[in-house]
Amino acid sequence: ETGVTQTPRHLVMGMTNKKSLKCEQHLGHNAMYWYKQSAKKPLELMFVYSLEERVENNSVPSRFSPECPNSSHLFLHLHTLQPEDSALYLCASSQFKGGRSYEQYFGPGTRLTVT
């Protein structure tokens, strides 16, 4: 148990569906992250929120829309996804202080399958 929870753990959705992934951290951190991990590939950073403001968007398609309503919660809204978006989506949190990002703690991930 890392203090970062993600729901749902598994999700199957059609290409025309709209769904949301949820992440919650109980560590008192002020930065949160979304990563994507496709099969047999390294983690890819998607979004970074620091102090509830998005500070990085690594050229992610607009069909992925993040939302960070407060420092403990992070959402990833999904719409009109493609089969190649099937992957493990991981949320992480860390403390960001003095211009430095400290160690990140990850949730268990959401296994997404787009049919």
Place this chain on the structure above:
Amino acid sequence: DAKTTQPTSMDCAEGRAANLPCNHSTISGNEYVYWYRQIHSQGPQYIIHGLKNNETNEMASLIITEDRKSSTLILPHATLRDTAVYYCIVPNYGQNFVFGPGTRLSVLP
């Protein structure tokens, strides 16, 4: 991020020490070395980090060379549950963590 290079895979006998190397020859003076591991289909797990001195915690030890250009993660008594992909990361100060392919460690009975 300072580029890191790790062996693609390693084997270790159960109960023996697992020594995982990492080269980071372009590391800057204020950049930390972090180690994570990822057991199949789970989220990465933070293990340990260090700057200059060797570090030890309940999971592992981290040995950083004096010139800081390489480091070794040591699992003192590897178990089957330590089978995972191990990532060595050197994030630029204030920047984000970049996960490479890591080292796939197989602990063999």
